[in-house]
Amino acid sequence: MRNLIPVTRACLLLSVLLFGHGIAAQEPAVPKAATPSEILDQLNKVAIDPAQVYLMHGVQITRGGINFYLNRGFIGFLEKVNGEITGAVFSGDGEVLLIPPNATEKASLAQFTQAPVLEEKISFAYFRFTDSTARELLAVARKPDSDDAEQPAGFADRWDPVVRQLDPIFSLRILEDLLGDRTHPYFHAQLQGVEQGVFAVSVDERAPEAVMVGAVRPSHGTAFADIWCAFPTRTSEAHAPELMRGSVRVHSYKIDTQINSDNSMEGHAELELESILSKEHILIFNLSSRLRVSEVRNELGEKLDNFQAPPPDSEETLTVGDNWLAVVLPTPYPAGSRFRMNFTYQGNVIDDMGHGVLYVGERGSWYPNRGPVGRASYDLTFRYPAALTLVATGDREEESTAGDVKKSHWVSHGEFPVAGFNLGPYDSRLRKVGKTDIEVYATAEAEAALEKRHDVAQTSKATLSVERGTGRVILAPALTPVIPLTPSALLDQVAERARQSLKYFETLFGPYPYSRLAIAQIPGHSGQGWPELVYLPTLSFLGQSEQAEMGVQGKSAEYVDQVIAAHEIAHQWWGNEVGWQTHHDQWLSEGFASYSALLYLGQQKDGERKVREVLRSYKRDLMAKTPEGHTVESGGPIWLGQRLTNSLNPNGYNDIVYKKACWVLRMLHVLMTDPATGSDARFFKMLREFITAYHGASPSTEDFMRHAEKYMTPAMDLDRNHHLQWFFDDWVYETGIPTYKLDFSSRRLAQDKYAVQGTIEQSGVPAGFQMLVPLVATFGKEKKVTLGLVAVNETGGRFKFTTKGHPAHLAIDEDDLLAVVK
Numbered sequence: 127m128r129n130l131i132p133v134t135r136a137c138l139l140l141s142v143l144l145f146g147h148g149i150a151a152q153e154p155a156v157p158k159a160a161t162p163s164e165i166l167d168q169l170n171k172v173a174i175d176p177a178q179v180y181l182m183h184g185v186q187i188t189r190g191g192i193n194f195y196l197n198r199g200f201i202g203f204l205e206k207v208n209g210e211i212t213g214a215v216f217s218g219d220g221e222v223l224l225i226p227p228n229a230t231e232k233a234s235l236a237q238f239t240q241a242p243v244l245e246e247k248i249s250f251a252y253f254r255f256t257d258s259t260a261r262e263l264l265a266v267a268r269k270p271d272s273d274d275a276e277q278p279a280g281f282a283d284r285w286d287p288v289v290r291q292l293d294p295i296f297s298l299r300i301l302e303d304l305l306g307d308r309t310h311p312y313f314h315a316q317l318q319g320v321e322q323g324v325f326a327v328s329v330d331e332r333a334p335e336a337v338m339v340g341a342v343r344p345s346h347g348t349a350f351a352d353i354w355c356a357f358p359t360r361t362s363e364a365h366a367p368e369l370m371r372g373s374v375r376v377h378s379y380k381i382d383t384q385i386n387s388d389n390s391m392e393g394h395a396e397l398e399l400e401s402i403l404s405k406e407h408i409l410i411f412n413l414s415s416r417l418r419v420s421e422v423r424n425e426l427g428e429k430l431d432n433f434q435a436p437p438p439d440s441e442e443t444l445t446v447g448d449n450w451l452a453v454v455l456p457t458p459y460p461a462g463s464r465f466r467m468n469f470t471y472q473g474n475v476i477d478d479m480g481h482g483v484l485y486v487g488e489r490g491s492w493y494p495n496r497g498p499v500g501r502a503s504y505d506l507t508f509r510y511p512a513a514l515t516l517v518a519t520g521d522r523e524e525e526s527t528a529g530d531v532k533k534s535h536w537v538s539h540g541e542f543p544v545a546g547f548n549l550g551p552y553d554s555r556l557r558k559v560g561k562t563d564i565e566v567y568a569t570a571e572a573e574a575a576l577e578k579r580h581d582v583a584q585t586s587k588a589t590l591s592v593e594r595g596t597g598r599v600i601l602a603p604a605l606t607p608v609i610p611l612t613p614s615a616l617l618d619q620v621a622e623r624a625r626q627s628l629k630y631f632e633t634l635f636g637p638y639p640y641s642r643l644a645i646a647q648i649p650g651h652s653g654q655g656w657p658e659l660v661y662l663p664t665l666s667f668l669g670q671s672e673q674a675e676m677g678v679q680g681k682s683a684e685y686v687d688q689v690i691a692a693h694e695i696a697h698q699w700w701g702n703e704v705g706w707q708t709h710h711d712q713w714l715s716e717g718f719a720s721y722s723a724l725l726y727l728g729q730q731k732d733g734e735r736k737v738r739e740v741l742r743s744y745k746r747d748l749m750a751k752t753p754e755g756h757t758v759e760s761g762g763p764i765w766l767g768q769r770l771t772n773s774l775n776p777n778g779y780n781d782i783v784y785k786k787a788c789w790v791l792r793m794l795h796v797l798m799t800d801p802a803t804g805s806d807a808r809f810f811k812m813l814r815e816f817i818t819a820y821h822g823a824s825p826s827t828e829d830f831m832r833h834a835e836k837y838m839t840p841a842m843d844l845d846r847n848h849h850l851q852w853f854f855d856d857w858v859y860e861t862g863i864p865t866y867k868l869d870f871s872s873r874r875l876a877q878d879k880y881a882v883q884g885t886i887e888q889s890g891v892p893a894g895f896q897m898l899v900p901l902v903a904t905f906g907k908e909k910k911v912t913l914g915l916v917a918v919n920e921t922g923g924r925f926k927f928t929t930k931g932h933p934a935h936l937a938i939d940e941d942d943l944l945a946v947v948k
């Protein structure tokens with residue numbers, strides 16, 4: 127049997143493979159455990175109870191609308207833990223029937239399984255549950271007797287190795303229910319399908335989208351957690367607002383961190399929390415498993431039982447990068463009550479990348495937190511070697527040095543979704559925009575990996591020459607010495623660009639939401655924009671010639687130089703000031719930041735051409751074909767968020783949520799621009815007022831749609847109902863890039879008066895797709911004028927314009943429309 131690999135929510139987030147660990151030999155069943163960690167231990171090792179193996183004939187159970195048929199075979203229940211059966215193993219002939227509840231999920235399922243409905247024969251199932259599954263199955267199970275042709279001899283021995291491998295993955299989730307709130311139960315089935323291979327069905331009523339069906343599949347040497355479909359159950363939908371808030375909310379973090387000269391860290395965090403679900407005994411936090419917790423205490427100073435994911439190098443490591451910490455409450459806090467927790471932990475989350483460059487790899491888990499869902503206030507104190515400079519999110523309230531230790535204190539004014547820091551032997555520059563300080567930090571040398579790449583590039587620069595006399599071609603190595611990379615040399619340039627983009631964004635989106643902005647270099651190629659702290663890759667601190675030596679050339683160099691920094695700075699408005707509700711809405715952060723960066727690029731010398739080039743390259747990437755022969759764009763609607771990256775579309779999230787979403791904003795911009803005057807004031811008013819309306823909040827796609835509708839022009843009202851549902855259906859909730867074919871003729875009506883009329887044909891998109899298509903006319907040699915927007919749907923579109931001059935050429939503006947024009 128192939129390895130059974132589950133798809134769990136953690137797995138979805140981390141895209142990790144869960145195998146390759148060894149587990150100690152099975153111990154005999156332990157009596158009811160006293161402590162939560164003992165129960166967890168039992169759950170990690172629970173085996174099939176040989177006395178509880180039964181015959182199954184014609185049994186059906188339904189979970190989350192999915193039918194499981196156990197037609198013929200044996201089922202073995204797992205030993206009781208804490209007095210309960212939490213799992214069972216079925217082997218025989220079975221079937222799973224799943225009909226996704228909507229067109230999007232049907233299309234998603236079809237991508238992975240070639241059919242919009244899943245009707246799959248199964249030969250094996252591993253079930254884990256905290257609901258009524260054991261009771262239901264036991265009621266219809268029959269003990270085999272000697273008359274039965276099939277006997278379950280050896281059933282437990284045969285399946286126990288598989289069970290033991292899978293057990294630990296589900297333990298924590300089961301423990302949450304065993305000790306806490308039983309009103310949001312859990313059911314998971316790990317299935318061996320006859321056609322589809324191993325796949326999983328999960329119905330977790332603690333998640334707003336309780337049902338998740340998928341499989342781990344390899345592609346290009348990476349394992350992807352493919353989500354075939356996900357949707358809410360009736361119960362999880364009814365409780366969605368409360369489930370989205372989670373079981374507790376953190377109001378404030380007070381974190382004291384000491385960083386030693388060997389980069390190890392000792393941390394102390396005090397969290398002020400509020401209970402939301404009143405029955406929880408276990409609270410789960412994110413904390414890097416590289417940091418080990420020595421104690422957790424409540425506000426009375428009492429020690430709380432806790433356990434965390436094994437360290438990454440441990441034998442028992444189950445999931446790479448699994449960063450959970452579970453804290454046990456002796457009594458749950460009633461909903462609405464506030465309480466405090468103190469955490470002490472130590473370890474190392476800072477890596478030395480060579481040449482003095484440090485890397486805080488675990489940027490989101492260097493302190494115990496509940497993820498970026500809620501916002502909280504932060505008070506951070508750091509002590510670190512005096513030779514280093516440390517920058518953090520928040521305002522620097524204090525910085526002092528005593529001997530060889532520096533201390534700095536950072537406070538968030540307002541609530542942040544996250545907190546982070548960066549440190550190194552930095553050089554820095556300061557700029558000011560109004561009252562906002564912009565600080566830029568970089569190291570004198572680049573990290574070893576980049577320097578090595580640079581060395582190789584420089585030394586391999588050979589020259590070709592022709593030997594005089596013989597005419598032989600000679601390859602001579604370059605004699606120029608290798609000049610080390612110096613990121614800090616370009617500090618002024620980076621600082622100046624940051625100043626310009628921040629100033630420009632203020633004119634578009636309103637005041638910069640914070641009092642300062644620090645930009646600090648990190649190793650690698652991608653950046654991140656955290657509140658008041660932008661992480662910018664070393665590559666952004668190199669000159670174009672150095673970038674070129676490392677293979678970043680032409681448009682990419684332009685991109686690295688201007689677009690990355692502007693994108694990360696734009697996140698201060700999009701992502702930080704205005705957040706997003708769930709993964710469905712993350713495009714509101716990434717798409718807006720990407721489009722903001724293009725708007726900034728458009729302001730540069732020759733900017734319009736550069737913007738068009740970037741948009742065209744985005745279009746090319748979206749139209750590119752996957753190995754299966756589909757376009758990247760058809761991988762799924764923007765609304766699917768992180769699910770878009772999967773084994774069929776390894777770069778799906780990046781292409782669709784950054785590039786297509788950028789195009790969506792571009793098109794909204796075009797539609798809200800007055801063709802007669804060229805004014806786009808309406809679009810920017812819409813954006814500014816969106817920021818005002820959702821300052822410090824986390825809007826959904828629906829919220830943005832409702833907001834945009836207030837600013838739509840009469841022409842945009844294609845459905846004559848004052849809604850933009852058609853636009854969001856076309857571009858956000860569904861897939862499809864239309865193809866348009868233009869036919870036109872013009873005739874002179876009078877002196878300086880011409881009639882231009884024609885039709886536009888639409889194809890390549892589902893019926894119901896409609897759009898306003900921008901038409902441009904060229905007069906004389908150069909002069910391009912947007913004539914207007916033509917409403918086009920499946921029956922095509924007709925237009926008639928009157929112009930003063932004779933149009934030399936008429937075209938659909940491909941730079942303003944994500945479409946193929948024929």
Ligand SMILES: [Zn+2]
Binds near residue numbers: 693
């Ligand atoms: Zn971004």
